Amino acid sequence: MAQNKPVRRATTVLAVRHGRTSAIGADGQVSFDDTILKATASKLRTLADGKVAVGFAGGVADALTLFDRFDEKLRAYPKEIRRAAVELAKDWRTDRALRRLEAMLVAATKKELFLISGQGDVIEPDDGVLAVGSGGAYATAAARALIRHGNSKMTAEEIVRESLQIASEICVFTNDQIEVINL
Secondary structure, rough: OOOOOOOOOOOEEEEEEEEEEEEEEEOOOOEOEEEEOOOOOOOEEEEOOOEEEEEEEEEEEHHHHHHHHHHHHHHHOOOOOHHHHHHHHHHHHHHOOOHHEEEEEEOOOOOOOOEOOOOOOEEEOOOOOOEEOOHHHHHHHHHHHHHHHHOOOHHHHHHHHHHHHHHHHOOOOOOOOOEEEEO
16 A cells, blocks of 8 residues: 655745836745654745746755756746746756756746746736745635735735735645745
């Protein structure tokens, strides 16, 4: 009989493009099966001299490897985040070692947001809201509601913080230890 592996559920990452800025945020919880291992993990990084912010859901070592690869692509294609994202996705899908990496990336600049996955996905949302991880759907719903019906004076950073707070109140794999990078 096959044994069930413990399930790793670890995060909520949300990026919002609103007005003339973008922000990306993440909670700090790392869970393994039904146990919280850490409450204050950092799941965000800046790349390209602070012009690109990236967050991840999935395995930490895998994500750090992908951050490094993405940074290389950004250096190879400066000012072309879309091209760098596509090139990373192509390598991720075709390179034998990279193919085994289990993570998803959300990348943000002031003007663009992208989801990058090992299945070859490079997705730019239509509405300026993008989330991944266990609480991603909750954070997306909260951000869309705040943008559509909230105070129009809210900044991208405020929308990300409030949306992640709401997600933390719903998703048991998301906490309220929120980190945000404003672009």
